[in-house]
Amino acid sequence: xxxxxxxxxxxxxxxxxxxLAMACARAGLRVYLGSRDPERASAAARQIADATGATVSGAxxxxxxxxxxxxxxxxxxxxxxxxxxxxxxKVEGRIVLxxxxxxxxxxxxxxxxxxxxxxxxxxxxxxGSGVRLVTxxxxxxxxxxxxxxxxxxxxxLFSDDVEAREKVVGLANMIGLRGIHAGPLANSxxxxxxxxxxxxxxxxxxxxxxxxxxVTGIAHDA
Amino acid sequence: xxxxxxxxxxxxxxxxxxxLAMACARAGLRVYLGSRDPERASAAARQIADATGATVSGAxxxxxxxxxxxxxxxxxxxxxxxxxxxxxxKVEGRIVLxxxxxxxxxxxxxxxxxxxxxxxxxxxxxxGSGVRLVTxxxxxxxxxxxxxxxxxxxxxLFSDDVEAREKVVGLANMIGLRGIHAGPLANSxxxxxxxxxxxxxxxxxxxxxxxxxxVTGIAHDA
Numbered sequence: 019x020x021x022x023x024x025x026x027x028x029x030x031x032x033x034x035x036x037x038l039a040m041a042c043a044r045a046g047l048r049v050y051l052g053s054r055d056p057e058r059a060s061a062a063a064r065q066i067a068d069a070t071g072a073t074v075s076g077a078x079x080x081x082x083x084x085x086x087x088x089x090x091x092x093x094x095x096x097x098x099x100x101x102x103x104x105x106x107x108k109v110e111g112r113i114v115l116x117x118x119x120x121x122x123x124x125x126x127x128x129x130x131x132x133x134x135x136x137x138x139x140x141x142x143x144x145x146g147s148g149v150r151l152v153t154x155x156x157x158x159x160x161x162x163x164x165x166x167x168x169x170x171x172x173x174x175l176f177s178d179d180v181e182a183r184e185k186v187v188g189l190a191n192m193i194g195l196r197g198i199h200a201g202p203l204a205n206s207x208x209x210x211x212x213x214x215x216x217x218x219x220x221x222x223x224x225x226x227x228x229x230x231x232x233v234t235g236i237a238h239d240a
Numbered sequence: 241x242x243x244x245x246x247x248x249x250x251x252x253x254x255x256x257x258x259x260l261a262m263a264c265a266r267a268g269l270r271v272y273l274g275s276r277d278p279e280r281a282s283a284a285a286r287q288i289a290d291a292t293g294a295t296v297s298g299a300x301x302x303x304x305x306x307x308x309x310x311x312x313x314x315x316x317x318x319x320x321x322x323x324x325x326x327x328x329x330k331v332e333g334r335i336v337l338x339x340x341x342x343x344x345x346x347x348x349x350x351x352x353x354x355x356x357x358x359x360x361x362x363x364x365x366x367x368g369s370g371v372r373l374v375t376x377x378x379x380x381x382x383x384x385x386x387x388x389x390x391x392x393x394x395x396x397l398f399s400d401d402v403e404a405r406e407k408v409v410g411l412a413n414m415i416g417l418r419g420i421h422a423g424p425l426a427n428s429x430x431x432x433x434x435x436x437x438x439x440x441x442x443x444x445x446x447x448x449x450x451x452x453x454x455v456t457g458i459a460h461d462a
Contacts, residue, residue: 208433
Protein backbone atom coordinates (compact mmCIF):
# COMPACT_ATOMS: atom_id res chain seq x y z
CA UNK A 19 0.00 0.00 0.00
CA UNK A 20 1.34 3.43 -0.92
CA UNK A 21 2.31 5.61 1.97
CA UNK A 22 1.21 9.22 2.23
CA UNK A 23 3.73 11.50 0.54
CA UNK A 24 1.82 14.77 0.35
CA UNK A 25 -0.44 16.35 2.95
CA UNK A 26 -2.83 19.29 2.85
CA UNK A 27 -3.59 20.90 6.20
CA UNK A 28 -6.80 22.92 6.36
CA UNK A 29 -6.50 25.30 9.29
CA UNK A 30 -2.75 24.91 8.99
CA UNK A 31 -1.88 28.16 10.71
CA UNK A 32 -3.40 27.08 14.04
CA UNK A 33 -1.37 25.43 16.80
CA UNK A 34 -2.03 21.77 15.94
CA UNK A 35 -2.00 22.46 12.19
CA UNK A 36 1.34 24.24 12.44
CA UNK A 37 2.83 21.49 14.59
CA LEU A 38 1.61 18.80 12.22
CA ALA A 39 2.97 20.74 9.26
CA MET A 40 6.41 21.04 10.88
CA ALA A 41 6.48 17.35 11.74
CA CYS A 42 5.41 16.32 8.24
CA ALA A 43 7.88 18.69 6.57
CA ARG A 44 10.65 17.36 8.79
CA ALA A 45 9.70 13.82 7.71
CA GLY A 46 10.10 14.83 4.07
CA LEU A 47 6.46 15.17 3.06
CA ARG A 48 5.30 17.81 0.60
CA VAL A 49 3.01 20.09 2.61
CA TYR A 50 0.13 22.34 1.53
CA LEU A 51 -1.01 24.76 4.21
CA GLY A 52 -4.48 26.26 4.18
CA SER A 53 -5.93 29.19 6.10
CA ARG A 54 -8.88 31.55 5.82
CA ASP A 55 -6.19 34.15 5.12
CA PRO A 56 -4.01 32.92 2.22
CA GLU A 57 -1.25 35.45 2.96
CA ARG A 58 -0.96 34.15 6.49
CA ALA A 59 -0.79 30.61 5.09
CA SER A 60 1.99 31.62 2.67
CA ALA A 61 4.00 33.30 5.41
CA ALA A 62 3.68 30.22 7.65
CA ALA A 63 4.62 27.99 4.72
CA ARG A 64 7.79 29.97 4.03
CA GLN A 65 8.77 29.73 7.67
CA ILE A 66 8.34 25.95 7.74
CA ALA A 67 10.14 25.54 4.42
CA ASP A 68 13.07 27.60 5.73
CA ALA A 69 13.23 25.58 8.94
CA THR A 70 13.05 22.15 7.31
CA GLY A 71 14.16 22.43 3.69
CA ALA A 72 10.88 20.82 2.62
CA THR A 73 8.54 22.06 -0.09
CA VAL A 74 5.69 23.86 1.65
CA SER A 75 3.13 26.18 0.10
CA GLY A 76 0.26 28.22 1.49
CA ALA A 77 -3.17 29.03 0.11
CA UNK A 78 -6.77 29.57 1.14
CA UNK A 79 -8.47 26.55 2.75
CA UNK A 80 -10.49 25.64 -0.33
CA UNK A 81 -7.52 25.55 -2.73
CA UNK A 82 -5.50 23.70 -0.11
CA UNK A 83 -8.20 21.02 0.23
CA UNK A 84 -7.81 20.16 -3.45
CA UNK A 85 -4.23 18.96 -2.83
CA UNK A 86 -2.54 16.12 -0.98
CA UNK A 87 -2.76 12.35 -0.61
CA UNK A 88 -4.42 13.24 2.67
CA UNK A 89 -6.37 16.31 3.75
CA UNK A 90 -5.97 16.99 7.47
CA UNK A 91 -8.44 19.35 9.10
CA UNK A 92 -7.18 21.12 12.22
CA UNK A 93 -9.72 23.81 13.03
CA UNK A 94 -11.51 24.83 16.22
CA UNK A 95 -14.72 22.98 17.05
CA UNK A 96 -16.76 26.16 16.52
CA UNK A 97 -15.59 26.35 12.87
CA UNK A 98 -15.56 22.64 12.09
CA UNK A 99 -18.96 22.20 10.46
CA UNK A 100 -18.76 25.33 8.32
CA UNK A 101 -15.24 24.62 7.03
CA UNK A 102 -15.98 20.96 6.32
CA UNK A 103 -19.10 21.98 4.38
CA UNK A 104 -16.93 24.37 2.36
CA UNK A 105 -14.37 21.74 1.38
CA UNK A 106 -16.81 18.81 0.97
CA UNK A 107 -16.89 19.11 -2.83
CA LYS A 108 -13.06 19.01 -3.02
CA VAL A 109 -12.52 15.90 -0.91
CA GLU A 110 -15.09 13.46 -2.32
CA GLY A 111 -13.57 9.97 -2.41
CA ARG A 112 -10.37 11.13 -0.71
CA ILE A 113 -8.89 10.57 2.75
CA VAL A 114 -9.73 13.28 5.28
CA LEU A 115 -8.22 13.30 8.76
CA UNK A 116 -10.43 15.31 11.10
CA UNK A 117 -8.72 16.19 14.38
CA UNK A 118 -11.55 18.17 15.92
CA UNK A 119 -12.18 17.87 19.65
CA UNK A 120 -15.55 19.16 20.85
CA UNK A 121 -14.15 21.61 23.41
CA UNK A 122 -16.64 24.20 24.61
CA UNK A 123 -14.91 27.14 26.38
CA UNK A 124 -14.60 28.07 29.12
CA UNK A 125 -15.01 24.57 30.62
CA UNK A 126 -12.64 22.75 28.27
CA UNK A 127 -11.76 20.17 30.95
CA UNK A 128 -15.39 19.05 31.04
CA UNK A 129 -16.62 16.63 28.37
CA UNK A 130 -19.42 18.38 26.47
CA UNK A 131 -20.36 16.28 23.47
CA UNK A 132 -22.36 17.81 20.62
CA UNK A 133 -25.92 16.79 19.74
CA UNK A 134 -24.51 14.51 17.03
CA UNK A 135 -22.73 12.52 19.77
CA UNK A 136 -19.19 13.32 18.65
CA UNK A 137 -17.15 15.63 16.46
CA UNK A 138 -16.68 12.60 14.17
CA UNK A 139 -20.42 12.33 13.61
CA UNK A 140 -20.58 16.05 12.94
CA UNK A 141 -17.76 15.68 10.39
CA UNK A 142 -19.62 12.84 8.72
CA UNK A 143 -22.76 14.97 8.54
CA UNK A 144 -20.82 17.83 6.97
CA UNK A 145 -18.78 15.77 4.50
CA GLY A 146 -21.21 13.02 3.54
CA SER A 147 -20.42 9.34 3.39
CA GLY A 148 -18.47 9.58 0.10
CA VAL A 149 -15.41 10.82 1.97
CA ARG A 150 -12.87 8.41 3.48
CA LEU A 151 -13.06 9.95 6.94
CA VAL A 152 -10.49 9.17 9.63
CA THR A 153 -10.46 10.96 12.99
CA UNK A 154 -7.69 11.22 15.54
CA UNK A 155 -4.63 13.16 16.76
CA UNK A 156 -7.07 14.46 19.38
CA UNK A 157 -4.62 14.74 22.28
CA UNK A 158 -1.34 15.25 20.49
CA UNK A 159 0.76 18.13 21.84
CA UNK A 160 1.07 20.74 19.09
CA UNK A 161 4.09 22.19 20.81
CA UNK A 162 6.01 18.93 20.89
CA UNK A 163 5.09 18.11 17.30
CA UNK A 164 6.37 21.50 16.26
CA UNK A 165 9.63 21.21 18.14
CA UNK A 166 10.23 17.65 17.04
CA UNK A 167 10.42 16.51 20.66
CA UNK A 168 9.91 12.88 21.49
CA UNK A 169 6.20 12.30 22.11
CA UNK A 170 5.34 9.48 24.47
CA UNK A 171 1.58 9.46 23.91
CA UNK A 172 -0.12 7.23 21.34
CA UNK A 173 -2.27 8.47 18.48
CA UNK A 174 -5.61 6.68 18.44
CA LEU A 175 -7.14 6.61 14.96
CA PHE A 176 -10.77 5.92 14.12
CA SER A 177 -12.39 5.11 10.79
CA ASP A 178 -14.95 2.86 9.15
CA ASP A 179 -12.47 2.62 6.23
CA VAL A 180 -9.71 0.32 7.43
CA GLU A 181 -7.40 1.03 4.50
CA ALA A 182 -7.67 4.78 4.97
CA ARG A 183 -7.02 4.32 8.68
CA GLU A 184 -3.97 2.19 7.93
CA LYS A 185 -2.53 5.04 5.85
CA VAL A 186 -2.99 7.52 8.68
CA VAL A 187 -1.47 5.03 11.15
CA GLY A 188 1.48 4.95 8.74
CA LEU A 189 1.65 8.75 8.68
CA ALA A 190 1.67 8.93 12.48
CA ASN A 191 4.51 6.41 12.59
CA MET A 192 6.38 8.31 9.87
CA ILE A 193 6.45 11.48 11.99
CA GLY A 194 7.71 9.69 15.10
CA LEU A 195 4.48 8.92 16.90
CA ARG A 196 2.78 5.57 17.40
CA GLY A 197 -0.46 5.31 15.44
CA ILE A 198 -3.00 2.82 16.75
CA HIS A 199 -6.05 1.32 15.05
CA ALA A 200 -8.73 2.24 17.58
CA GLY A 201 -11.82 1.05 15.73
CA PRO A 202 -14.72 2.54 13.79
CA LEU A 203 -15.85 6.19 13.76
CA ALA A 204 -18.36 5.26 16.47
CA ASN A 205 -15.33 4.93 18.79
CA SER A 206 -13.99 8.43 18.07
CA UNK A 207 -15.95 9.75 21.04
CA UNK A 208 -13.43 7.95 23.29
CA UNK A 209 -10.48 9.91 21.89
CA UNK A 210 -12.40 13.17 21.81
CA UNK A 211 -13.71 12.89 25.37
CA UNK A 212 -10.31 11.77 26.67
CA UNK A 213 -8.84 15.07 25.50
CA UNK A 214 -10.96 17.02 28.00
CA UNK A 215 -9.93 14.53 30.69
CA UNK A 216 -6.26 15.14 29.85
CA UNK A 217 -6.72 18.92 29.91
CA UNK A 218 -8.14 18.55 33.41
CA UNK A 219 -5.24 16.30 34.42
CA UNK A 220 -2.74 18.88 33.11
CA UNK A 221 -4.25 21.43 35.46
CA UNK A 222 -4.77 19.24 38.50
CA UNK A 223 -1.39 17.51 38.38
CA UNK A 224 0.59 20.43 36.97
CA UNK A 225 1.64 18.61 33.79
CA UNK A 226 3.33 21.43 31.88
CA UNK A 227 4.19 19.58 28.72
CA UNK A 228 0.70 18.16 28.30
CA UNK A 229 -0.46 14.72 29.48
CA UNK A 230 -1.03 12.03 26.88
CA UNK A 231 -2.13 8.42 26.95
CA UNK A 232 -0.19 5.30 26.13
CA VAL A 233 -1.91 2.00 25.44
CA THR A 234 -0.24 -0.78 27.40
CA GLY A 235 0.21 -4.35 26.22
CA ILE A 236 0.79 -3.79 22.49
CA ALA A 237 4.00 -5.43 21.30
CA HIS A 238 6.49 -2.87 20.00
CA ASP A 239 6.63 -4.51 16.60
CA ALA A 240 2.83 -4.46 16.23
CA UNK B 241 -9.06 12.14 55.58
CA UNK B 242 -9.94 8.60 56.63
CA UNK B 243 -9.05 5.92 54.15
CA UNK B 244 -11.48 3.23 53.11
CA UNK B 245 -11.19 0.23 55.42
CA UNK B 246 -14.28 -1.77 54.51
CA UNK B 247 -15.79 -2.37 51.10
CA UNK B 248 -19.08 -3.85 49.95
CA UNK B 249 -19.11 -5.25 46.41
CA UNK B 250 -22.53 -5.59 44.81
CA UNK B 251 -22.23 -8.10 41.99
CA UNK B 252 -19.19 -9.45 43.78
CA UNK B 253 -19.32 -12.90 42.20
CA UNK B 254 -18.72 -11.56 38.68
CA UNK B 255 -15.26 -11.31 37.13
CA UNK B 256 -14.43 -7.70 38.05
CA UNK B 257 -16.21 -7.96 41.40
CA UNK B 258 -14.29 -11.09 42.29
CA UNK B 259 -10.98 -9.57 41.20
CA LEU B 260 -11.63 -6.39 43.16
CA ALA B 261 -12.63 -8.45 46.21
CA MET B 262 -9.38 -10.46 46.04
CA ALA B 263 -7.28 -7.31 45.65
CA CYS B 264 -9.05 -5.57 48.55
CA ALA B 265 -8.83 -8.63 50.80
CA ARG B 266 -5.13 -8.94 49.99
CA ALA B 267 -4.67 -5.29 50.96
CA GLY B 268 -6.26 -6.01 54.35
CA LEU B 269 -9.71 -4.51 53.80
CA ARG B 270 -12.81 -6.06 55.33
CA VAL B 271 -14.89 -7.23 52.36
CA TYR B 272 -18.64 -7.77 52.00
CA LEU B 273 -19.61 -9.65 48.84
CA GLY B 274 -23.08 -9.39 47.36
CA SER B 275 -24.82 -11.49 44.74
CA ARG B 276 -28.35 -12.18 43.60
CA ASP B 277 -27.68 -15.64 45.01
CA PRO B 278 -26.54 -15.29 48.66
CA GLU B 279 -25.20 -18.86 48.78
CA ARG B 280 -23.00 -18.18 45.80
CA ALA B 281 -21.78 -15.02 47.53
CA SER B 282 -20.98 -16.93 50.71
CA ALA B 283 -19.07 -19.59 48.81
CA ALA B 284 -17.04 -16.97 46.97
CA ALA B 285 -16.42 -15.13 50.25
CA ARG B 286 -15.07 -18.28 51.90
CA GLN B 287 -12.75 -18.88 48.97
CA ILE B 288 -11.33 -15.35 49.16
CA ALA B 289 -11.02 -15.49 52.93
CA ASP B 290 -9.11 -18.79 52.67
CA ALA B 291 -6.78 -17.39 50.00
CA THR B 292 -6.00 -14.13 51.77
CA GLY B 293 -6.67 -14.53 55.48
CA ALA B 294 -8.96 -11.48 55.37
CA THR B 295 -12.46 -11.23 56.80
CA VAL B 296 -14.87 -11.70 53.91
CA SER B 297 -18.58 -12.41 54.07
CA GLY B 298 -21.25 -13.02 51.47
CA ALA B 299 -24.92 -12.02 51.30
CA UNK B 300 -27.62 -10.93 48.89
CA UNK B 301 -26.95 -7.64 47.08
CA UNK B 302 -29.35 -5.61 49.20
CA UNK B 303 -27.88 -6.68 52.56
CA UNK B 304 -24.40 -6.22 51.13
CA UNK B 305 -25.17 -2.65 50.05
CA UNK B 306 -25.92 -1.70 53.66
CA UNK B 307 -22.28 -2.34 54.61
CA UNK B 308 -18.90 -0.82 53.87
CA UNK B 309 -17.21 2.57 53.84
CA UNK B 310 -17.65 2.23 50.11
CA UNK B 311 -20.19 0.32 48.03
CA UNK B 312 -18.70 -0.84 44.72
CA UNK B 313 -21.12 -1.94 42.03
CA UNK B 314 -19.70 -4.38 39.49
CA UNK B 315 -22.64 -5.68 37.47
CA UNK B 316 -23.27 -6.06 33.75
CA UNK B 317 -24.66 -3.04 31.93
CA UNK B 318 -27.95 -4.85 31.29
CA UNK B 319 -28.55 -5.20 35.06
CA UNK B 320 -27.12 -1.86 36.16
CA UNK B 321 -30.28 0.24 36.36
CA UNK B 322 -32.40 -2.40 38.08
CA UNK B 323 -29.78 -3.26 40.71
CA UNK B 324 -28.96 0.38 41.44
CA UNK B 325 -32.68 1.10 41.89
CA UNK B 326 -32.85 -1.79 44.36
CA UNK B 327 -29.98 -0.56 46.51
CA UNK B 328 -30.73 3.18 46.23
CA UNK B 329 -32.41 3.34 49.64
CA LYS B 330 -29.41 1.69 51.32
CA VAL B 331 -26.72 3.98 49.92
CA GLU B 332 -28.20 7.44 50.44
CA GLY B 333 -25.41 9.84 51.50
CA ARG B 334 -22.72 7.16 51.08
CA ILE B 335 -19.94 6.64 48.54
CA VAL B 336 -20.86 4.37 45.64
CA LEU B 337 -18.29 3.33 43.04
CA UNK B 338 -20.06 2.34 39.83
CA UNK B 339 -17.80 0.46 37.41
CA UNK B 340 -20.37 -0.14 34.69
CA UNK B 341 -19.26 0.02 31.08
CA UNK B 342 -22.07 0.31 28.52
CA UNK B 343 -21.08 -2.75 26.49
CA UNK B 344 -23.77 -4.02 24.14
CA UNK B 345 -23.05 -7.56 22.91
CA UNK B 346 -22.16 -8.82 20.44
CA UNK B 347 -20.28 -5.68 19.27
CA UNK B 348 -18.47 -4.94 22.51
CA UNK B 349 -15.53 -3.34 20.68
CA UNK B 350 -17.87 -0.67 19.30
CA UNK B 351 -18.78 2.29 21.49
CA UNK B 352 -22.57 2.22 21.94
CA UNK B 353 -23.54 4.81 24.52
CA UNK B 354 -26.96 4.67 26.19
CA UNK B 355 -29.67 7.29 25.69
CA UNK B 356 -28.57 8.93 28.96
CA UNK B 357 -25.16 9.58 27.37
CA UNK B 358 -23.15 7.36 29.68
CA UNK B 359 -23.46 4.62 32.27
CA UNK B 360 -22.58 7.29 34.85
CA UNK B 361 -25.65 9.32 33.92
CA UNK B 362 -27.76 6.18 34.09
CA UNK B 363 -26.36 5.46 37.56
CA UNK B 364 -27.18 8.99 38.65
CA UNK B 365 -30.74 8.55 37.37
CA UNK B 366 -31.12 5.29 39.27
CA UNK B 367 -29.53 6.42 42.53
CA GLY B 368 -30.58 10.06 42.76
CA SER B 369 -28.31 12.97 43.57
CA GLY B 370 -28.17 12.20 47.31
CA VAL B 371 -25.55 9.49 46.67
CA ARG B 372 -21.84 10.31 46.53
CA LEU B 373 -21.33 8.69 43.14
CA VAL B 374 -17.86 7.92 41.78
CA THR B 375 -17.33 6.01 38.54
CA UNK B 376 -14.25 4.24 37.26
CA UNK B 377 -12.24 1.00 37.16
CA UNK B 378 -13.73 0.71 33.68
CA UNK B 379 -10.76 -0.94 31.96
CA UNK B 380 -9.09 -2.73 34.84
CA UNK B 381 -8.22 -6.35 34.11
CA UNK B 382 -10.27 -8.53 36.48
CA UNK B 383 -7.85 -11.38 35.93
CA UNK B 384 -4.77 -9.39 36.95
CA UNK B 385 -6.57 -7.91 39.96
CA UNK B 386 -7.51 -11.37 41.06
CA UNK B 387 -4.03 -12.81 40.64
CA UNK B 388 -2.34 -9.83 42.25
CA UNK B 389 -0.24 -9.30 39.12
CA UNK B 390 1.37 -5.94 38.54
CA UNK B 391 -1.08 -3.77 36.61
CA UNK B 392 0.45 -1.11 34.41
CA UNK B 393 -2.74 0.70 33.44
CA UNK B 394 -4.10 3.69 35.35
CA UNK B 395 -7.52 3.87 36.99
CA UNK B 396 -9.37 6.99 35.90
CA LEU B 397 -11.93 8.12 38.47
CA PHE B 398 -14.81 10.48 37.90
CA SER B 399 -17.05 12.28 40.38
CA ASP B 400 -18.69 15.60 41.12
CA ASP B 401 -17.77 14.96 44.77
CA VAL B 402 -14.02 15.59 44.99
CA GLU B 403 -13.67 14.20 48.50
CA ALA B 404 -15.43 10.97 47.59
CA ARG B 405 -13.23 10.70 44.49
CA GLU B 406 -10.13 11.25 46.60
CA LYS B 407 -11.11 8.29 48.78
CA VAL B 408 -11.50 6.03 45.75
CA VAL B 409 -8.18 7.27 44.35
CA GLY B 410 -6.73 6.22 47.71
CA LEU B 411 -8.38 2.80 47.45
CA ALA B 412 -6.94 2.27 43.97
CA ASN B 413 -3.48 3.16 45.23
CA MET B 414 -3.93 0.89 48.25
CA ILE B 415 -4.51 -2.15 46.02
CA GLY B 416 -1.45 -1.47 43.87
CA LEU B 417 -2.96 0.53 41.02
CA ARG B 418 -2.58 4.22 40.26
CA GLY B 419 -5.82 6.13 40.79
CA ILE B 420 -6.17 9.37 38.86
CA HIS B 421 -8.57 12.26 39.36
CA ALA B 422 -10.15 12.44 35.90
CA GLY B 423 -12.78 15.09 36.50
CA PRO B 424 -16.54 15.31 36.98
CA LEU B 425 -19.13 12.61 36.21
CA ALA B 426 -19.62 14.31 32.84
CA ASN B 427 -16.15 12.98 31.94
CA SER B 428 -16.98 9.35 32.76
CA UNK B 429 -17.97 8.79 29.14
CA UNK B 430 -14.25 8.98 28.27
CA UNK B 431 -13.36 6.04 30.50
CA UNK B 432 -16.43 4.07 29.50
CA UNK B 433 -15.93 4.55 25.76
CA UNK B 434 -12.19 3.85 26.02
CA UNK B 435 -13.02 0.37 27.33
CA UNK B 436 -14.61 -0.62 24.03
CA UNK B 437 -11.58 0.82 22.23
CA UNK B 438 -9.27 -1.32 24.37
CA UNK B 439 -11.36 -4.44 23.75
CA UNK B 440 -10.93 -3.83 20.02
CA UNK B 441 -7.19 -3.28 20.47
CA UNK B 442 -6.92 -6.57 22.39
CA UNK B 443 -8.37 -8.35 19.39
CA UNK B 444 -6.56 -6.48 16.64
CA UNK B 445 -3.12 -6.51 18.26
CA UNK B 446 -3.45 -9.86 20.02
CA UNK B 447 -3.04 -8.43 23.52
CA UNK B 448 -3.75 -11.49 25.64
CA UNK B 449 -3.45 -9.94 29.08
CA UNK B 450 -5.74 -7.03 28.21
CA UNK B 451 -4.61 -3.59 27.03
CA UNK B 452 -4.87 -0.67 29.45
CA UNK B 453 -4.03 2.99 29.32
CA UNK B 454 -1.39 4.95 31.15
CA VAL B 455 -1.50 8.71 31.43
CA THR B 456 1.89 10.19 30.58
CA GLY B 457 3.41 13.26 32.19
CA ILE B 458 2.15 12.86 35.76
CA ALA B 459 5.00 12.93 38.27
CA HIS B 460 5.28 9.65 40.16
CA ASP B 461 4.81 11.37 43.50
CA ALA B 462 1.64 13.14 42.35
